[in-house]
Amino acid sequence: MADLTLTQVKKSYGSVAVIHGIDLAVESGDFCVFVGPSGCGKSTLLRMIAGLEDITAGEIAIDGAVVNRMPAAQRGLAMVFQSYALYPHMTARQNMSFGLENLHTPKREITERVDAAARMLQIEPLLDRRPGQLSGGQRQRIAIGRAVVREPKIFLFDEPLSNLDAELRVAMRAEIADLHARLGNTMVYVTHDQVEAMTMADKIAVLRAGRLEQFGRPLDLFNEPANRFVAGFIGSPSMNFLKGKADGDRILLDSGAAQPIGKGFDLRAGQTVELGIRAGDILVSDDGPLSVTVTHVEQLGAESYLYCQTGDGTAITVHQAGQTAVEKGARITLAFNTDALHVFDLSTGASCKI
């Protein structure tokens, strides 16, 4: 159990800066997910926490102690790698014991801890096999087991599920969440998959191009995205965006329609903005302000998606519960749930909510 504080952490390779100064505080026992598109610096940040990369500027502190110059081995962390990084020439048991041996843990304690972890992860029958004889999911468990036996202050996960097939990924997701619930350790988890982030995290840090876009609880991010990027990144399907101009308490959309918005927005008259609305907050109604053409219909049985296009070519996805009678090519009009509207400044992308 430990908390983790990042203060103005920067990283550059030569003259190329990849992390631009990140402030972040992960509380003890939190499951924190770093999420962002590939190349956003989330893995680099994790490796800096782990001690595998130098810190160019700023401070990383674990339990209040700055660890900038402390080698990885002494930070008391454990990491699960994307490729699992199991030592191919050692059995599963040897893989799990290796770290403890290096710390001169007594033999008996090593055996006990490995057995306990193996029981918990249900990998007891695999302990004498080498990684080459194991399936992807089994290797994943061994890799997690290797981290668990170390009883680290913080668990670090570097996209651990990306090499698994979809079905296994869902199962492992649940298991890792369950693991966190049982151990209660602080965990930092890196992924590019926002669904993983939403389902597992206590706190999500959304990163883009080496900057922290937003840090908060999953639903806060979903409901109150700080900017257009977070709004578009979190949630599936992505939020719909419509360009327009602010005009008092309504937005004049470029497609010609005028959409009234509620209170709580800080807008100048004539400010160019983007209106954001999630697919589930759009209704098909005959008196809606926006008229669109349905280009494609997805019938999933329990729910349906309508893919539409406005007059000026903007794509809009509409979610409907149950099955829909709307057909491809139909012209329909849409109405937005005014409470669920988001408005972002077009140039800065920042949310205009007060």
Next chain:
Amino acid sequence: MEAIHAVVDAFSGSRWPFGVLVYLIIGWILVRPRGGPWAQTMSVIGWPVELAQRVAGATGLPYLFLLPTFLVFGLFTFAPLFINVGFSVTDGQSINFADRTYSGLDNFARLFSDTNIDTGRENLEDDKFIAAVADTIIFVVFQVPIMIFFALCTALALNRNIAGRGFWRSVFFYPVMLSPVVVGFLWTLILKRQGVLSLTLIEWGVLDEPIQWLQDPSWTMFWSVFVYTWAHLGFYMLILLAGLQAIPRDLYEAAEMDGASPWRKLRRITLPLLAPTLLVVTVLSLIKAFQAFEELYALNVRWSSVVAYIFETSGLLGQPTTHGLGIAAATSLIIAVALIVMTLSQIWLSNRASR
């Protein structure tokens, strides 16, 4: 018993084993190794690295890992080049620099001038040096192309879909495993005056009189090239074969669809794509052939290669001569420079070709 004596005798002349022992004992005390014999050995050997990491962190470690290899390189590969410079500009019979006198470029003059600078008479050293260089060049000029040709032929043959490919590859590679001395003795047995070649040819009526093939002036170069090629062909064949197998199969299949003849496939696909490998092979075999010595020495051929000349004049084997060390060092320098120029020009040529 004999073996134990040999071990003791062979190592007793040097303090190095003692040093190694001390090193290991220090390591043992510091590390207190645990685990199996392998783990204990490795832990003890690495004590300076462990210690350095504990004291100074990981930043300097790569240099520590490089140290032993580069110490040996430095002492026995690079330092000798500079020591050689020292020998080439000093006179004397001793290998101690204290007993040698500075003589400027005298040793080079001994190699190149027509009159001997020490006696004022005709310079025999010059003749010997020029003869060694000329003979070596002749050797290289014939040996390298001939060997590459046959290595390529063999590699092409082995790259075909033939039965027992692994077996044939082993056969052609086998001479590479033989030591130069064995190669020399092997062929001396065949090529000596009353050897099997002469006698067989006499029996067939080709020859009237046995020939000492390795000493006969008109045959010595032929057999030098032959035996040297015999001994080294397999190695270059293997590199070329690897190059051939790296050429994608589908290129040939495409050419087959286009109805290209085997000869055309060779000319238009195989050779152009093999060019980089051929270049590597040429560079390596040139460098190697230029330093040919061991096989020729064991064969006892009539001519001296450059390295043989260096050995002979230096007096390291047999009788030391007055200026031998200096002259040999001067020759080494010239050869080293020639090798460097040769290699660099090859690299330059390859860069230009690949552009």
Next chain:
Amino acid sequence: MSAAWTFLTRTQGRNGPTFVDWLTYAYLAFGFLLIFLPVTWIVLNSFKTPFQLDSEDLSLLPGEYTSVARATVYGPEGREIFILSDLPPWVLDWQELDDEQRAGHDIEALLSGRQGRALYALRSHLGQVPTQARALVAEKGLPDWVLRYPALSGTAKQAFDTDAVFETLDPDEQRLLGEFLSIAPYEPNRLIRQALVRAIDPATGEMTAFAVPRFDDTKPTLPARYVDNSAPDVVKIDTSTATAERRIEPAIDNYIDPLTGRAYGVNLNFTRCFTNSVLVTIIATLITLLINSMAAFALSKYRFRGQVFFFLFILATLMVPNTIALVGVFKAIHATGLSGTLWGVIIPGAATPAGVFLLRQYMLTIPDELIEAARMDAASEWKIYWRIMLPLALPAIAALGILSIIWRWNDLILPMVAIATTKDAYTIQLCLLAFRGEHVSQENYRLAMTVVSLIPTTLVFVFLQKYITTGIANTGLK
């Protein structure tokens, strides 16, 4: 048989083998012969006796012609030459036997049944004359100077009257003393080996046994003597009608004698040379593997200042090998106190640029994440090296290990520079060369030891060549 034929002639699923296929097989078969005939030839020759080697016998198999002895006996009747055909083999081999072996044979029994010229010839050949002469001197109470007489100079000899002594002896005793003192008409008798052939007797036209100096079927005729001594003179026999009997018998002694130190007059200790070579090979290979893999680990898995420089340094060493600067290498070995010891061969050859290159290329393919995982597991860098890196680079290490074994075993230049003056430290290659220089006539030992020196590399080749060929093919380096 037909299965083998279809196997050999199969092609890429097309109709029958093409002309090019035949050409390929012919080329490969020719290469096979060119490579294996010389090797086979030296192996077969190493089993031939010195007699067979000296006679330039081109037969493939080691073995001797059935031998007979040609005896030359001197006496009052002049020189007599005759053939002895009923001797046990050890009599003919007598000159090559050592004291111990000689003591094992019963000379008395051999001589007891013989008399006359056969006895005289054998007596001389087996070195019995001095012994018997001493016994005679003691028995007859002859003056002491008789025993010293053979060692005296010509003028000193004139001071003694041998005739007076001879007068007191019977003819057989006179002969014994005459042979001992080499007084005319007596001389030491000789017995030499000749080959037994059967050929048509030019006089009678019948098959007869002859003794010839050597059986050379390239000559039209051979000078021969009758084995039954029916005529004293040499006759010319027609080679084409002659057949020699031979028994196939490998001369194992070619191997055993030098290895057990019993080779006559040889001052090189082959056993020690082999021990030295084995030591050098094993120790140098271990050191090579250790320090080269350390350097390769640093060059492949760390980023540090000067990395490129170190790598270029390695490549430069590859291009200009240290053997070129012989004098400098000699000085460096001398100055570091390695000259004349095995360490002079071990240490300078331990850092191989090709080895570092080969290992580095392989280590680059090992994922960095494994090393990072080990760092997270609190392993020290040294432990990462030997616990993670070495096991994972095992294929490349094996390849280099095998290459290093061959390099060290076959190395000649470094031993010539480092230990040429110290016979005790000779490696086998140096030993063979020195032996050729010092004992030209004992070719049988040299060939046998050459074959022994070939055994380790051949074993490596047969069992481990897979690793070498892939190792070389991967890096393109030797």
